[in-house]
Amino acid sequence: MTCDEARERFEDLLHDRLSPAESQSLRQHLSECPRCLEELDAAGVIAALIRHRASYHRAPDHLRQSILRELRRQRTLVGRLPEALHILWTTPPALCATTAILVLALALPLYHRWVRPTPDPAVRVVGEVARDYDRLLLNYPPHGTNPAEPMQIQQWFQQTLNFTPAIQFWGNQEIRLVRGYPTYIMERRAACLIFKMGDAISTLYVFPGADISIPPHNRRQINGYAPYQATARDQRVLLWRQGELAFLIVSPLTNPELDQLFLRIRNP
Protein backbone atom coordinates (compact mmCIF):
# COMPACT_ATOMS: atom_id res chain seq x y z
CA MET A 1 0.00 0.00 0.00
CA THR A 2 1.34 3.44 -0.93
CA CYS A 3 1.09 6.55 1.26
CA ASP A 4 -1.62 8.01 -1.01
CA GLU A 5 -3.64 4.82 -0.81
CA ALA A 6 -3.24 4.86 2.95
CA ARG A 7 -4.41 8.49 3.20
CA GLU A 8 -7.49 7.62 1.18
CA ARG A 9 -8.47 5.23 3.95
CA PHE A 10 -7.78 7.50 6.93
CA GLU A 11 -11.34 8.79 7.10
CA ASP A 12 -12.80 5.33 7.07
CA LEU A 13 -10.34 4.14 9.71
CA LEU A 14 -11.12 7.13 11.95
CA HIS A 15 -14.81 6.31 11.78
CA ASP A 16 -14.46 2.51 11.98
CA ARG A 17 -15.74 1.94 8.46
CA LEU A 18 -13.00 -0.38 7.18
CA SER A 19 -13.35 -4.10 6.73
CA PRO A 20 -10.98 -6.23 8.88
CA ALA A 21 -8.87 -7.00 5.82
CA GLU A 22 -8.60 -3.33 4.79
CA SER A 23 -7.86 -2.33 8.35
CA GLN A 24 -5.12 -4.94 8.61
CA SER A 25 -3.56 -3.76 5.35
CA LEU A 26 -3.61 -0.12 6.47
CA ARG A 27 -2.12 -0.89 9.87
CA GLN A 28 0.64 -2.83 8.14
CA HIS A 29 1.51 0.30 6.14
CA LEU A 30 1.32 2.52 9.23
CA SER A 31 3.74 0.29 11.09
CA GLU A 32 6.26 0.88 8.33
CA CYS A 33 5.57 4.60 7.63
CA PRO A 34 6.04 6.99 10.58
CA ARG A 35 4.87 9.99 8.53
CA CYS A 36 1.48 8.45 7.71
CA LEU A 37 1.17 7.31 11.32
CA GLU A 38 1.86 10.86 12.54
CA GLU A 39 -0.72 12.30 10.13
CA LEU A 40 -3.31 9.76 11.14
CA ASP A 41 -2.64 10.42 14.84
CA ALA A 42 -3.02 14.16 14.31
CA ALA A 43 -6.27 13.67 12.38
CA GLY A 44 -7.52 11.31 15.07
CA VAL A 45 -6.75 13.80 17.86
CA ILE A 46 -8.57 16.61 16.05
CA ALA A 47 -11.53 14.38 15.14
CA ALA A 48 -11.86 13.21 18.75
CA LEU A 49 -11.61 16.77 20.04
CA ILE A 50 -14.39 17.91 17.75
CA ARG A 51 -16.54 14.91 18.55
CA HIS A 52 -16.21 15.20 22.32
CA ARG A 53 -15.33 18.81 23.10
CA ALA A 54 -16.80 21.17 20.48
CA SER A 55 -20.20 22.76 21.08
CA TYR A 56 -23.22 20.92 19.72
CA HIS A 57 -26.18 23.18 18.98
CA ARG A 58 -29.40 21.23 19.41
CA ALA A 59 -32.53 22.72 17.89
CA PRO A 60 -34.19 24.95 20.51
CA ASP A 61 -37.77 24.16 21.54
CA HIS A 62 -39.22 27.26 19.92
CA LEU A 63 -37.70 26.30 16.60
CA ARG A 64 -38.93 22.73 16.93
CA GLN A 65 -42.45 23.98 17.68
CA SER A 66 -42.31 26.38 14.78
CA ILE A 67 -41.19 23.66 12.36
CA LEU A 68 -43.90 21.31 13.62
CA ARG A 69 -46.53 24.00 13.07
CA GLU A 70 -45.24 24.52 9.55
CA LEU A 71 -45.37 20.79 8.87
CA ARG A 72 -48.95 20.57 10.15
CA ARG A 73 -49.92 23.51 7.96
CA GLN A 74 -48.37 21.80 4.95
CA ARG A 75 -50.53 18.77 5.61
CA THR A 76 -53.67 20.76 4.87
CA LEU A 77 -55.33 20.37 1.50
CA VAL A 78 -53.14 22.85 -0.31
CA GLY A 79 -49.99 21.56 1.33
CA ARG A 80 -50.80 18.00 0.29
CA LEU A 81 -51.23 18.83 -3.36
CA PRO A 82 -47.77 17.51 -4.32
CA GLU A 83 -48.54 14.33 -2.36
CA ALA A 84 -51.82 13.93 -4.23
CA LEU A 85 -50.00 14.47 -7.51
CA HIS A 86 -47.44 11.89 -6.44
CA ILE A 87 -50.20 9.36 -5.75
CA LEU A 88 -51.85 10.16 -9.07
CA TRP A 89 -48.57 9.63 -10.82
CA THR A 90 -47.49 6.42 -9.11
CA THR A 91 -50.75 4.47 -8.63
CA PRO A 92 -51.55 2.58 -11.89
CA PRO A 93 -55.38 3.08 -11.96
CA ALA A 94 -55.04 6.69 -10.92
CA LEU A 95 -52.23 7.14 -13.42
CA CYS A 96 -54.41 5.74 -16.22
CA ALA A 97 -57.29 8.02 -15.28
CA THR A 98 -55.01 11.05 -14.98
CA THR A 99 -53.40 10.30 -18.33
CA ALA A 100 -56.78 9.91 -19.99
CA ILE A 101 -57.97 13.24 -18.59
CA LEU A 102 -54.76 14.95 -19.65
CA VAL A 103 -54.96 13.50 -23.16
CA LEU A 104 -58.55 14.64 -23.49
CA ALA A 105 -57.74 18.07 -22.12
CA LEU A 106 -55.01 18.44 -24.72
CA ALA A 107 -56.76 16.75 -27.60
CA LEU A 108 -60.12 18.52 -27.45
CA PRO A 109 -58.81 22.06 -28.00
CA LEU A 110 -56.54 20.73 -30.76
CA TYR A 111 -59.51 18.98 -32.36
CA HIS A 112 -61.53 22.16 -32.25
CA ARG A 113 -58.62 24.12 -33.64
CA TRP A 114 -57.43 21.79 -36.39
CA VAL A 115 -60.08 19.23 -37.21
CA ARG A 116 -63.31 21.22 -36.97
CA PRO A 117 -63.85 23.17 -40.16
CA THR A 118 -62.97 26.81 -39.76
CA PRO A 119 -65.86 29.19 -40.44
CA ASP A 120 -66.09 30.60 -43.95
CA PRO A 121 -64.50 34.10 -44.07
CA ALA A 122 -67.73 35.44 -45.50
CA VAL A 123 -69.72 34.00 -42.58
CA ARG A 124 -67.17 35.37 -40.16
CA VAL A 125 -67.21 38.86 -41.64
CA VAL A 126 -71.01 38.90 -41.65
CA GLY A 127 -70.97 38.02 -37.95
CA GLU A 128 -68.47 40.76 -37.18
CA VAL A 129 -70.28 43.53 -38.99
CA ALA A 130 -73.57 42.48 -37.38
CA ARG A 131 -71.91 42.77 -33.94
CA ASP A 132 -70.51 46.18 -34.86
CA TYR A 133 -73.98 47.23 -36.00
CA ASP A 134 -75.43 46.14 -32.65
CA ARG A 135 -72.81 48.18 -30.80
CA LEU A 136 -73.68 51.15 -32.98
CA LEU A 137 -77.40 50.84 -32.21
CA LEU A 138 -76.69 50.69 -28.50
CA ASN A 139 -74.93 54.05 -28.78
CA TYR A 140 -77.39 55.64 -31.19
CA PRO A 141 -77.76 58.53 -31.80
CA PRO A 142 -74.01 58.90 -32.32
CA HIS A 143 -72.45 61.78 -30.52
CA GLY A 144 -69.05 63.23 -30.01
CA THR A 145 -66.81 64.34 -32.81
CA ASN A 146 -67.76 61.88 -35.54
CA PRO A 147 -68.28 64.11 -38.60
CA ALA A 148 -71.54 64.14 -40.53
CA GLU A 149 -70.33 66.05 -43.60
CA PRO A 150 -69.00 63.93 -46.49
CA MET A 151 -65.93 66.13 -46.90
CA GLN A 152 -65.05 65.86 -43.22
CA ILE A 153 -65.63 62.11 -43.25
CA GLN A 154 -63.44 61.68 -46.31
CA GLN A 155 -60.67 63.72 -44.71
CA TRP A 156 -60.91 61.62 -41.58
CA PHE A 157 -60.73 58.42 -43.61
CA GLN A 158 -57.67 59.74 -45.46
CA GLN A 159 -55.94 60.39 -42.17
CA THR A 160 -56.84 57.14 -40.49
CA LEU A 161 -57.26 54.44 -43.12
CA ASN A 162 -54.48 52.73 -45.02
CA PHE A 163 -56.64 52.42 -48.14
CA THR A 164 -59.06 54.54 -50.14
CA PRO A 165 -62.63 53.40 -49.45
CA ALA A 166 -63.87 54.30 -52.97
CA ILE A 167 -67.32 55.22 -51.74
CA GLN A 168 -69.49 56.97 -54.35
CA PHE A 169 -72.74 57.39 -52.45
CA TRP A 170 -72.81 59.91 -49.61
CA GLY A 171 -76.55 60.06 -49.00
CA ASN A 172 -79.49 61.97 -50.46
CA GLN A 173 -82.85 63.34 -49.37
CA GLU A 174 -84.35 59.92 -48.93
CA ILE A 175 -81.32 58.07 -47.52
CA ARG A 176 -79.63 60.47 -45.14
CA LEU A 177 -75.96 60.16 -44.23
CA VAL A 178 -75.79 60.41 -40.44
CA ARG A 179 -72.16 59.83 -39.56
CA GLY A 180 -68.96 58.24 -40.78
CA TYR A 181 -66.12 56.77 -38.76
CA PRO A 182 -63.19 54.37 -39.10
CA THR A 183 -63.49 51.03 -37.35
CA TYR A 184 -61.97 47.53 -37.39
CA ILE A 185 -63.43 44.49 -39.14
CA MET A 186 -61.53 41.18 -39.09
CA GLU A 187 -58.51 42.85 -37.50
CA ARG A 188 -58.18 45.32 -40.38
CA ARG A 189 -59.13 48.96 -40.67
CA ALA A 190 -62.52 49.65 -42.21
CA ALA A 191 -64.62 52.64 -43.16
CA CYS A 192 -68.13 52.79 -41.80
CA LEU A 193 -70.97 55.05 -42.94
CA ILE A 194 -74.30 55.29 -41.14
CA PHE A 195 -77.39 55.93 -43.20
CA LYS A 196 -80.92 56.62 -42.04
CA MET A 197 -83.95 55.79 -44.18
CA GLY A 198 -87.16 56.61 -42.36
CA ASP A 199 -86.52 55.29 -38.87
CA ALA A 200 -84.24 52.47 -40.02
CA ILE A 201 -80.52 52.72 -39.43
CA SER A 202 -78.29 51.00 -41.98
CA THR A 203 -74.55 50.79 -42.07
CA LEU A 204 -72.06 50.37 -44.87
CA TYR A 205 -68.67 48.85 -44.19
CA VAL A 206 -65.77 49.03 -46.66
CA PHE A 207 -62.38 47.44 -46.09
CA PRO A 208 -59.60 45.60 -47.96
CA GLY A 209 -61.08 42.16 -48.67
CA ALA A 210 -59.25 40.58 -51.58
CA ASP A 211 -58.93 37.40 -49.52
CA ILE A 212 -62.64 37.15 -48.79
CA SER A 213 -64.30 34.98 -51.38
CA ILE A 214 -68.00 35.51 -51.90
CA PRO A 215 -69.90 32.24 -51.41
CA PRO A 216 -71.63 30.98 -54.57
CA HIS A 217 -74.87 30.22 -52.71
CA ASN A 218 -77.36 32.65 -51.12
CA ARG A 219 -76.88 35.20 -53.86
CA ARG A 220 -79.53 37.87 -54.24
CA GLN A 221 -80.16 39.01 -57.77
CA ILE A 222 -80.44 42.82 -57.94
CA ASN A 223 -80.44 44.39 -61.36
CA GLY A 224 -77.69 42.21 -62.72
CA TYR A 225 -75.68 42.23 -59.49
CA ALA A 226 -75.55 39.20 -57.23
CA PRO A 227 -74.34 40.07 -53.74
CA TYR A 228 -74.20 37.42 -51.03
CA GLN A 229 -77.12 37.77 -48.65
CA ALA A 230 -77.25 36.60 -45.07
CA THR A 231 -79.15 37.26 -41.88
CA ALA A 232 -77.32 37.91 -38.66
CA ARG A 233 -78.68 39.17 -35.35
CA ASP A 234 -82.04 39.87 -36.96
CA GLN A 235 -80.44 42.14 -39.57
CA ARG A 236 -80.09 41.60 -43.28
CA VAL A 237 -76.57 41.70 -44.57
CA LEU A 238 -75.37 42.07 -48.13
CA LEU A 239 -71.76 41.31 -49.01
CA TRP A 240 -69.98 41.94 -52.29
CA ARG A 241 -66.55 42.80 -53.61
CA GLN A 242 -65.42 45.67 -55.82
CA GLY A 243 -61.84 45.09 -56.85
CA GLU A 244 -59.70 44.69 -53.74
CA LEU A 245 -62.38 46.05 -51.44
CA ALA A 246 -65.15 44.22 -49.62
CA PHE A 247 -68.47 46.01 -49.08
CA LEU A 248 -71.14 45.10 -46.56
CA ILE A 249 -74.50 46.62 -45.80
CA VAL A 250 -76.19 45.79 -42.50
CA SER A 251 -79.77 46.89 -42.33
CA PRO A 252 -83.22 46.13 -40.91
CA LEU A 253 -84.80 47.36 -44.17
CA THR A 254 -87.17 45.18 -46.18
CA ASN A 255 -85.70 43.51 -49.22
CA PRO A 256 -86.97 46.09 -51.77
CA GLU A 257 -85.69 48.96 -49.66
CA LEU A 258 -82.39 47.17 -49.12
CA ASP A 259 -82.11 46.58 -52.88
CA GLN A 260 -82.60 50.30 -53.40
CA LEU A 261 -79.87 51.15 -50.90
CA PHE A 262 -77.55 48.56 -52.49
CA LEU A 263 -78.05 49.99 -55.94
CA ARG A 264 -77.38 53.52 -54.71
CA ILE A 265 -74.08 52.40 -53.23
CA ARG A 266 -73.08 49.92 -55.91
CA ASN A 267 -74.09 51.96 -58.90
CA PRO A 268 -74.58 55.60 -58.02
Place this chain on the structure above:
Amino acid sequence: MTQTELAAAIVVHLDALHNLAAWLARDSAAASALVQATCRQALRMIPQQLSGTNLRVGLLTIMWGLYRQDHMLSGDGLSDIAVEHVTTDKRGLYHTLSRADLDAGLRQLPEALRAALILTDMEGYPLEDLAAIFGWSKPRTQTALATARQLLDRFLQARLTSTGVSPAPELKDSP
Protein backbone atom coordinates in the same frame (compact mmCIF):
# COMPACT_ATOMS: atom_id res chain seq x y z
CA MET B 1 -41.37 9.68 -0.95
CA THR B 2 -44.47 11.40 0.33
CA GLN B 3 -44.85 14.73 2.05
CA THR B 4 -45.54 12.87 5.28
CA GLU B 5 -42.28 10.91 5.07
CA LEU B 6 -40.43 14.10 4.29
CA ALA B 7 -41.97 15.83 7.29
CA ALA B 8 -40.96 12.92 9.52
CA ALA B 9 -37.41 13.07 8.19
CA ILE B 10 -37.22 16.78 8.94
CA VAL B 11 -38.20 16.15 12.55
CA VAL B 12 -35.64 13.34 12.88
CA HIS B 13 -32.78 15.39 11.43
CA LEU B 14 -33.74 18.71 12.98
CA ASP B 15 -30.89 18.69 15.51
CA ALA B 16 -28.30 17.96 12.82
CA LEU B 17 -29.77 20.68 10.64
CA HIS B 18 -29.74 23.20 13.44
CA ASN B 19 -26.23 22.25 14.55
CA LEU B 20 -24.83 22.86 11.09
CA ALA B 21 -26.86 26.06 10.75
CA ALA B 22 -25.52 27.31 14.08
CA TRP B 23 -21.94 26.59 13.02
CA LEU B 24 -22.51 28.47 9.78
CA ALA B 25 -24.67 31.39 10.88
CA ARG B 26 -23.52 34.43 12.83
CA ASP B 27 -26.10 34.06 15.62
CA SER B 28 -28.94 31.86 16.83
CA ALA B 29 -31.66 33.88 15.07
CA ALA B 30 -29.89 33.52 11.75
CA ALA B 31 -29.43 29.80 12.41
CA SER B 32 -33.15 29.32 13.09
CA ALA B 33 -34.01 31.28 9.97
CA LEU B 34 -31.70 29.08 7.91
CA VAL B 35 -33.30 25.90 9.29
CA GLN B 36 -36.79 27.22 8.58
CA ALA B 37 -35.86 28.25 5.06
CA THR B 38 -34.39 24.79 4.47
CA CYS B 39 -37.56 23.07 5.68
CA ARG B 40 -39.78 25.31 3.62
CA GLN B 41 -37.77 24.66 0.49
CA ALA B 42 -37.73 20.91 1.11
CA LEU B 43 -41.50 20.89 1.54
CA ARG B 44 -41.97 22.89 -1.62
CA MET B 45 -39.96 20.39 -3.66
CA ILE B 46 -41.81 17.76 -5.59
CA PRO B 47 -41.49 14.55 -3.54
CA GLN B 48 -39.91 12.69 -6.48
CA GLN B 49 -37.01 15.11 -6.43
CA LEU B 50 -36.04 13.82 -3.01
CA SER B 51 -37.08 10.19 -3.34
CA GLY B 52 -34.28 7.71 -3.79
CA THR B 53 -31.81 10.05 -2.17
CA ASN B 54 -30.56 10.02 1.37
CA LEU B 55 -32.99 12.40 3.03
CA ARG B 56 -30.56 13.91 5.48
CA VAL B 57 -28.18 14.50 2.57
CA GLY B 58 -31.02 16.10 0.64
CA LEU B 59 -31.90 18.40 3.53
CA LEU B 60 -28.28 19.37 4.21
CA THR B 61 -27.67 19.96 0.51
CA ILE B 62 -30.59 22.37 0.47
CA MET B 63 -29.24 24.12 3.56
CA TRP B 64 -25.72 24.46 2.16
CA GLY B 65 -27.14 25.76 -1.11
CA LEU B 66 -29.24 28.37 0.66
CA TYR B 67 -26.33 29.47 2.81
CA ARG B 68 -24.01 29.77 -0.18
CA GLN B 69 -26.66 31.72 -2.06
CA ASP B 70 -27.31 34.10 0.84
CA HIS B 71 -23.62 34.70 1.44
CA MET B 72 -22.67 34.68 -2.23
CA LEU B 73 -19.98 32.04 -1.73
CA SER B 74 -18.54 31.11 -5.08
CA GLY B 75 -15.81 28.66 -4.10
CA ASP B 76 -15.28 26.15 -1.34
CA GLY B 77 -12.30 27.92 0.26
CA LEU B 78 -9.94 25.13 -0.69
CA SER B 79 -8.29 26.55 -3.76
CA ASP B 80 -6.17 29.15 -2.00
CA ILE B 81 -5.10 27.04 0.97
CA ALA B 82 -1.95 24.97 1.10
CA VAL B 83 -1.17 23.47 4.48
CA GLU B 84 1.76 21.28 5.25
CA HIS B 85 1.47 18.72 7.98
CA VAL B 86 3.53 19.80 11.01
CA THR B 87 5.00 17.36 13.46
CA THR B 88 4.50 18.54 17.02
CA ASP B 89 4.59 17.17 20.49
CA LYS B 90 1.90 19.57 21.73
CA ARG B 91 -1.17 17.58 20.66
CA GLY B 92 -1.21 15.74 23.94
CA LEU B 93 -1.98 19.07 25.58
CA TYR B 94 -5.01 19.96 23.48
CA HIS B 95 -7.26 18.65 26.23
CA THR B 96 -6.06 21.54 28.41
CA LEU B 97 -7.67 24.03 26.01
CA SER B 98 -11.17 25.23 26.75
CA ARG B 99 -14.24 24.46 24.65
CA ALA B 100 -14.24 28.14 23.69
CA ASP B 101 -10.73 27.76 22.25
CA LEU B 102 -11.82 24.78 20.19
CA ASP B 103 -14.99 26.55 19.02
CA ALA B 104 -12.92 29.60 18.07
CA GLY B 105 -10.59 27.34 16.12
CA LEU B 106 -13.51 25.88 14.21
CA ARG B 107 -15.03 29.33 13.61
CA GLN B 108 -11.88 30.61 11.90
CA LEU B 109 -12.05 27.90 9.24
CA PRO B 110 -13.58 28.71 5.84
CA GLU B 111 -17.30 27.85 5.92
CA ALA B 112 -17.11 24.82 3.67
CA LEU B 113 -14.23 23.26 5.61
CA ARG B 114 -15.92 24.05 8.93
CA ALA B 115 -19.18 22.51 7.76
CA ALA B 116 -17.39 19.43 6.43
CA LEU B 117 -15.59 18.87 9.73
CA ILE B 118 -18.78 19.34 11.73
CA LEU B 119 -20.64 16.84 9.58
CA THR B 120 -17.95 14.18 9.55
CA ASP B 121 -16.40 14.43 13.00
CA MET B 122 -19.42 15.57 14.99
CA GLU B 123 -22.27 13.91 13.11
CA GLY B 124 -20.25 10.96 11.76
CA TYR B 125 -21.35 11.31 8.13
CA PRO B 126 -19.36 9.24 5.59
CA LEU B 127 -17.30 10.79 2.82
CA GLU B 128 -19.93 9.95 0.20
CA ASP B 129 -22.54 12.04 2.00
CA LEU B 130 -20.16 14.98 2.33
CA ALA B 131 -19.25 14.73 -1.33
CA ALA B 132 -22.94 14.83 -2.25
CA ILE B 133 -23.75 17.75 0.05
CA PHE B 134 -20.89 19.96 -1.09
CA GLY B 135 -20.75 18.75 -4.67
CA TRP B 136 -17.19 17.53 -4.35
CA SER B 137 -15.43 14.43 -5.65
CA LYS B 138 -14.34 11.90 -3.07
CA PRO B 139 -10.63 12.83 -3.31
CA ARG B 140 -11.52 16.51 -2.96
CA THR B 141 -13.58 15.70 0.10
CA GLN B 142 -10.62 13.87 1.62
CA THR B 143 -8.37 16.83 0.85
CA ALA B 144 -10.90 19.23 2.37
CA LEU B 145 -11.10 17.26 5.60
CA ALA B 146 -7.33 16.86 5.86
CA THR B 147 -6.84 20.58 5.18
CA ALA B 148 -9.48 21.56 7.71
CA ARG B 149 -7.92 19.42 10.41
CA GLN B 150 -4.43 20.75 9.69
CA LEU B 151 -5.69 24.35 9.86
CA LEU B 152 -7.39 23.63 13.16
CA ASP B 153 -4.28 21.83 14.39
CA ARG B 154 -2.16 24.86 13.59
CA PHE B 155 -4.65 27.18 15.32
CA LEU B 156 -4.69 25.05 18.48
CA GLN B 157 -0.89 24.87 18.56
CA ALA B 158 -0.74 28.66 18.37
CA ARG B 159 -3.32 28.93 21.11
CA LEU B 160 -1.27 26.62 23.34
CA THR B 161 1.83 28.69 22.67
CA SER B 162 0.02 31.90 23.56
CA THR B 163 -1.21 30.41 26.84
CA GLY B 164 2.33 29.29 27.72
CA VAL B 165 1.49 25.64 28.18
CA SER B 166 4.34 23.36 27.18
CA PRO B 167 4.64 19.62 27.15
CA ALA B 168 6.14 17.85 30.09
CA PRO B 169 9.80 16.91 29.61
CA GLU B 170 10.30 13.43 28.31
CA LEU B 171 11.50 10.95 30.87
CA LYS B 172 14.77 9.39 29.88
CA ASP B 173 16.02 6.05 30.98
CA SER B 174 19.08 6.12 33.19
CA PRO B 175 22.17 4.90 31.45
